[in-house]
Amino acid sequence: MIIQKSTNPRISSFDPNNFAFGNTFIDHMVICEYENGKWGEVKVVPYGPLPFSPAMMGVNYGQACFEGMKAYKDKDGQVFLFRPEKNFARINKSAERLAMPAVTEEMFIGGLKALVDLDRAWIPEGEGMSLYIRPLIFATEEALKARIANKYLFAIVATPAKSYYTAPVSVKISDYYSRSANGGVGFAKAAGNYAASFYPTQLANEEGYEQIIWTDDSTHEYFEESGTMNVFVRINDTIYTPPTSEKILDGVTRDSFLQLAKRRGIEVKVEPIAVKTFIDAQRNGTLKEVWGVGTAVVTSVFQSVGYNGEKLELPRLSNEESFALTLQKDLVDIQTNQAEDPFGWRVLVEKNVMETV
């Protein structure tokens, strides 16, 4: 690994109490180039632009996939990643489906640790704060031919992230648009999946909904995901979430929620959720909670659901009554080293990893 430190660090002007999530970038980034059938050296370099032609295949043919993960700082200043091996496995699953080369553990896990260690000062401390980290791979070859590229860039960039707290949202059950096809790329974190969701989401926003609950494209009778999160439904005291499939992303937060719910003895059913079952439960009062889970906000609680032109209200539960918020706290406490970690999910980022590698 080559470390080229910034001669112009911006950290001294970073205000952890006042920054914009998503476009405040830490001082460094990881890059690694793929050419002639192999990955080159992993480099940590100052964050910034690189030269790319508009003929770059990544933007022409969408050969691009990414990950989203976080690093957390505890009250003693120790820094942790959360289940990074899951993201490592998933980026390679995405890469395979998009006919891109797999990344190595040295690039992904090694790159993450080196970057987070070097820029640990950028990780804001306190309730809900974190560093949002974006590993990605995209085709860099310049060619106007719709075929598998021969050159790629793997990169890791990162931005400080604020509190995950979000107010309850209204969501719309999709009856027309969809994000996944059978035999498609819905299970992958393929760049193109996200762009495809923007317009339908914008239309939903105009109708007064923050997000869409995606349903299967063939019948719109089954739940898939919600926005860019996996979805959970609680009927009486049982939690339901659809099984992962080629159409549903295998979320790290989803998996963690399932394990945490089981630990608490909550009944969990991983099975298809029919829109009809859901609506019936809302009407007969057995529907208690619906929420989305993902790395970005951990949990997004839904307060109302749009279906067939109607806006159905959901019960408002206290923090204690809510499975969503109880499990969220369980998870955050582990992520931020405020609780035991019986699952072995936390990964400490050692200081000066680079020098010991």
Add this chain to the structure above:
Amino acid sequence: MIIQKSTNPRISSFDPNNFAFGNTFIDHMVICEYENGKWGEVKVVPYGPLPFSPAMMGVNYGQACFEGMKAYKDKDGQVFLFRPEKNFARINKSAERLAMPAVTEEMFIGGLKALVDLDRAWIPEGEGMSLYIRPLIFATEEALKARIANKYLFAIVATPAKSYYTAPVSVKISDYYSRSANGGVGFAKAAGNYAASFYPTQLANEEGYEQIIWTDDSTHEYFEESGTMNVFVRINDTIYTPPTSEKILDGVTRDSFLQLAKRRGIEVKVEPIAVKTFIDAQRNGTLKEVWGVGTAVVTSVFQSVGYNGEKLELPRLSNEESFALTLQKDLVDIQTNQAEDPFGWRVLVEKNVMETV
């Protein structure tokens, strides 16, 4: 429009008899930046890299769409575009679905004409030769948030193209993978659609097929497209092609073939093609021809079709017997100014457009 000519043109080293299609770039490109809610000035500049960060939204979220079109040089050296207004309309349809800003006629048609005029020396002459032109739009904003971007680049790049002649190919009818979802982005030239097709195509290649005939993702019982082309089937003396829809790209070549077929009095039916009808026709000998159409190769004739593990052979017709090749010739003759153009499809690229603009 700002024209900044290359001080280092490569045209003198371009050998029209020996070049690589797709990664030989002409001396210039068009660029235009979108920011603060509007497009800036259209510029013709030397082809080359621009600075982009790996946090660029175009490669993170796939907000990117493109067009593919050609310029042809006739025997007198006159240069023509083919139905550019169709591509202009289509890029804006794609852009709308991907929540990107529409481009203006000045940017698209004006940019095309200026670029093709300036680099007309790069257009190879002779049978089947052309300039392949790639207008595209992609999100350039640096942000790690899955939302509609605020900054975009519109660009036009181009590469000389060789003879469209291609040997007959074997294609596989997809029984698992798909390229389009109901309520998805299949009708758009969305970057992500192409990356999604690479892996299934690679698997088909390994089974001995050059391309995939995509079928609907819900049942795999109906034809959609073939590779990156629209598909035509001839049973007895009637031509069939599926109607365009949100799942099928509205191809310029497809539309031109339909008009040319009607002019010749060939019976044309724009209706869904069931795999079963197709297979039955192959078995009872009424299936005469199957082919794909698109700007790149105009026509790709299929010699065999894989279905259910079987490789079904198709008849080999002479150029005179073949509707595919007859219509291909009709089209190419119009494109290259070797025949009358009753449809008004050719658009002459005037010399020194820039100075008269």
